[in-house]
Structures are given as C-alpha cells and as structure tokens.
Amino acid sequence: MNTIYHCCRWCKWFIPTSGMCVNDGAYIAADDIDLHPFYEDGHLSEAIREGFNDMKLKTLEYALLDSRLSKKRVAEILKVFRDELDDAIINWTERIDDSVSAALNNYDFACDDGIKIANPDDFYCKHYR
Numbered sequence: 769m770n771t772i773y774h775c776c777r778w779c780k781w782f783i784p785t786s787g788m789c790v791n792d793g794a795y796i797a798a799d800d801i802d803l804h805p806f807y808e809d810g811h812l813s814e815a816i817r818e819g820f821n822d823m824k825l826k827t828l829e830y831a832l833l834d835s836r837l838s839k840k841r842v843a844e845i846l847k848v849f850r851d852e853l854d855d856a857i858i859n860w861t862e863r864i865d866d867s868v869s870a871a872l873n874n875y876d877f878a879c880d881d882g883i884k885i886a887n888p889d890d891f892y893c894k895h896y897r
Contacts, residue, residue, distance in 0.1 A: 807869045816861045825850065 776782045781791035806812060825846060832842040 807865065807872070812868060813861055813865045816864050817857070820857045820861070823853075 776789060779789070781789050783790060828849070829842060829846060832845060833839070837845070
C-alpha cells in the first residue's frame with residue numbers, strides 16, 4: 769500500500785465529517801485511565817514546588833537597600849520573609865495539590881463517541897484498515 773494513503777484520513781475507522789476515530793481499540797477507555805499513582809506518589813506536589821522554587825527576592829532586597837537600611841537589617845528581614853514564604857508555599861502546594869487531584873478525579877475522560885484526530889492526513893495508528 770502506498771504510504772501516502774496510510775493515514776487516518778483513509779482509514780475505515782475515521783469519520784471525516786466529525787474528524788473522529790471510532791475504533792475502541794485505538795484509544796484507552798476512560799475506565800482504564802488511572803491517575804492516582806501520579807499524585808499519590810507526590811509527582812504533582814513536586815511539580816508545584818519546582819514552580820515556586822524559581823521565585824527570586826532580588827527586587828525586595830534592592831528596595832530594602834535603597835531605603836537606607838543596613839545590610840545586616842536587610843538580611844534579617846529577608847530571612848524572616850523567606851521563612852514565612854516557605855511556610856506559605858508548603859500550604860499553597862498542599863492546597864493546589866488537593867484541588868488539582870480532586871479536579872482530575874472528577875473529570876470525565878470519556879471517549880464514548882471516539883477520539884478527535886487533529887491532523888488525519890499525517891497521523892495513523894496500528895489499527896489502520
């Protein structure tokens with residue numbers, strides 16, 4: 769078979785009017801999607817914490833120095849601020865993790881009507897017929 773025609777566009781499972789593949793074997797059933805290990809193993813919390821790690825306090829430090837505080841006093845203020853911020857980040861991480869986990873648990877991943885193929889002229893799967 770010519771490879772140019774070996775794509776979703778020419779597959780018997782593809783419905784051109786809707787752009788959907790209706791072969792149950794071509795996608796994972798909604799019941800088979802198990803995201804519990806992702807957030808139960810701490811991967812979600814780790815990703816959230818990494819996002820917070822990029823926070824820099826240079827602007828605050830420069831503003832404090834410009835206010836004619838001593839470097840020692842600026843260092844003390846920044847230490848207290850960082851400690852408070854670290855505690856807040858722990859709380860935020862936990863709350864964001866809980867909210868996203870609940871949203872993922874409640875999201876309907878159902879593919880009952882098939883799955884949308886973004887570019888049927890380039891993509892094909894092992895179920896091509």
